[in-house]
Amino acid sequence: MVNWTQMHDCYGDVDRVPALLEQVEVEDDAEAWEALGHRLVLEHDLVFPASFAALPRLVRLASRSARARGLAGTILRCAAGHHGCDDLLADCADPIAEFRELLDRHLRSRPDDYLVTFLDLLAAREEYHWSAVLGDFTDDFYHLACPHCAVEVTIAIGDHGRYSAIRDWHLGDVDRRGLRPATSAELSGTGRWMYETAVRDGHEALADGLTHLFGTAECPRCASVFDIADEYTSANRPTLRQGQANRR
Structure with a gap:
């Protein structure tokens, strides 16, 4: 009560x-x-x-x-x-x-x-x-630090391209590198659930965008390759409170 x-x-x-x-x-x-x-x-x-x-x-x-x-x-x-x-x-x-x-x-x-x-x-x-x-992948951008050289990388997933880049105030996104989407077999955990739910419900654009979000990107500065979702999650996922952690 x-x-x-x-x-x-x-x-x-x-x-x-x-x-x-x-x-x-x-x-x-x-x-x-x-x-x-x-x-x-x-x-x-x-x-x-x-x-x-x-x-x-x-x-x-x-x-x-x-x-x-x-x-x-x-x-x-x-x-x-x-x-x-x-x-x-x-x-x-x-x-x-x-x-x-x-x-x-x-x-x-x-x-x-x-x-x-x-x-x-x-x-x-x-x-x-x-x-x-998360958006509908018509014009989504995710900003994260390269795990190897720490430069800020812009990840674009939308109608204008699917790439990693360095964002310049005057020039826009420069030195673009195409993303490598994950295959359905490579997805696991939350990414797999999100993808399979979108596919189940016939939302192909959402499903395709998720394969890029959970794929890999190349850093335009140092050319290292990293998992986009892993890096974004590690930087942005809230710390679990004790009550929540005990339920997992």
């Missing part, structure tokens, strides 16, 4: 979120949903005790409410931040597992909001760094 007297929202209130939840559970009221979202997520970045306290009820609503599904996903995308609510997040393990299954079923229906749902599912799987940056 949630003790709402200890669950403040972004305004410091402890009574408005439970009242709004009761309202949207009875009626899919757009104004109530908007007010609830403003109280649970601040500028799509910060979350609060009330955000995680509300998550189980949002998940229960998510099977019949796109607004609930979207708000629950937004909260989870913010879960890697420094919100001071690790215990509350750990208590949401079962609802989050249920939410993962719901999101996967939604993906199988090939919805219009496919990429957003894909990103929400990545967050529900604690792949926060990919959830934050």
Whole structure:
């Protein structure tokens, strides 16, 4: 049972979120949903005790409410931040597992909001760094340091090319080197899951982009070859909090 007297929202209130939840559970009221979202997520970045306290009820609503599904996903995308609510997040393990299954079923229906749902599912799987940056590969850029010479390398995966380069303020991307995509057999772990999910759901462009993201690049400065996803993950993946680490 949630003790709402200890669950403040972004305004410091402890009574408005439970009242709004009761309202949207009875009626899919757009104004109530908007007010609830403003109280649970601040500028799509910060979350609060009330955000995680509300998550189980949002998940229960998510099977019949796109607004609930979207708000629950937004909260989870913010879960890697420094919100001071690790215990509350750990208590949401079962609802989050249920939410993962719901999101996967939604993906199988090939919805219009496919990429957003894909990103929400990545967050529900604690792949926060990919959830934050993955695009549809029409114009994606990833910036990372070469693991051998430390120069900043720009990785481009989009309609204008798939390459590694040095980004120059005036000249743009210079000294481009083509990426080597991974084969499906070479993929493993999260990369394999992402690729197989996109293929399963008929999103060929997303699947193809992922093979490049989880492929290799050549550094334009020192010509060393490195795994793109491994280097990006090591530099950007949030450190697991103790509650999360114990669940793995």
